[in-house]
Amino acid sequence: EEQEEDVLRELRLFLRNITERLSLDRRFKAFTKPVDIEEVPDYLMVIKKPMDLSTLLTNIDQHKYVTVGEFMADADFIWKNALEYNPDSDPMDRNIRHRACALKDTVRAIIRDELDEDFERVCEEIRESR
Numbered sequence: 001e002e003q004e005e006d007v008l009r010e011l012r013l014f015l016r017n018i019t020e021r022l023s024l025d026r027r028f029k030a031f032t033k034p035v036d037i038e039e040v041p042d043y044l045m046v047i048k049k050p051m052d053l054s055t056l057l058t059n060i061d062q063h064k065y066v067t068v069g070e071f072m073a074d075a076d077f078i079w080k081n082a083l084e085y086n087p088d089s090d091p092m093d094r095n096i097r098h099r100a101c102a103l104k105d106t107v108r109a110i111i112r113d114e115l116d117e118d119f120e121r122v123c124e125e126i127r128e129s130r
Ligand SMILES: Cc1noc(C)c1-c1cc(NS(=O)(=O)c2ccccc2)cc(C(=O)O)c1
Pocket: 030, 031, 034, 035, 036, 037, 039, 040, 081, 082, 085, 086, 096
């Protein structure tokens, strides 16, 4: 009903705000767009679920997420994919893994500091009712 739509509208505002702040952080520039398959031709042979910050934003606008947990599951693919595709000890791989870990820690810190757990519980009730 209307109150549920108000809650989900507030969820989308919260998730858009997080995603836009991450996209403005220069450390995370490589994560703002899908990995370019012309530049990285074997990427889709290794990574089964590509994800990036612009795709998160599209998903938010398409009302894909009803809880913060669902958003986090997709956001986690961004850094997990980077760790999986760039496992080697050479400086380039180490550098992208360092940025991937910074992204993981930053998302978690924002959620810990800014998400009201009662609000997430209301979102989970809506998810279970649908
Ligand atoms: C993410 C990700 N996961 O695997 C890799 C590898 C990256 C990644 C992707 C990008 N952006 S891109 O796919 O459009 C691109 C790749 C190669 C040359 C020029 C552009 C940049 C970087 C970077 O370190 O700058 C890294």
